[in-house]
Amino acid sequence: xxxxxxxIPDVSEMASEEATxxxxxxxxxxxxxxxxxxxxxxxxxxxxxxxxxxxxHIVPRYLDDTSPxxxxxxxxxxxxxxxxxxxxxxxxxxATGEAGSPGVDSV
Numbered sequence: 809x810x811x812x813x814x815x816i817p818d819v820s821e822m823a824s825e826e827a828t829x830x831x832x833x834x835x836x837x838x839x840x841x842x843x844x845x846x847x848x849x850x851x852x853x854x855x856x857x858x859x860x861x862x863x864x865h866i867v868p869r870y871l872d873d874t875s876p877x878x879x880x881x882x883x884x885x886x887x888x889x890x891x892x893x894x895x896x897x898x899x900x901x902x903a904t905g906e907a908g909s910p911g912v913d914s915v
Contacts, residue, residue, distance in 0.1 A: 809863060811826075817860040840900065844903050849868075
């Protein structure tokens with residue numbers, strides 16, 4: 809999830825209002841990812857090593873993943889067929905439309 813406001817390389821440089829808005833959006837996206845993909849857990853990675861702009865990776869975790877009880881190592885994307893991808897994209901679009909504006913109680 810990418811911060812859409814002004815360029816900020818680190819969350820410590822956000823004003824309180826910006827930080828509140830950002831984390832409410834992270835919460836909204838996490839709830840949508842949970843509803844659509846039904847993971848058993850989510851990991852949140854906030855690094856900024858390669859891309860010096862505030863962003864958070866929201867990583868769904870599953871009982872059968874390659875690194876149970878620890879961060880995913882190695883992080884290996886799983887390619888899916890085009891029809892599966894299109895179906896998942898449509899589910900995300902629908903869930904995003906249902907979510908409305910960011911806020912703790914909106915999802």
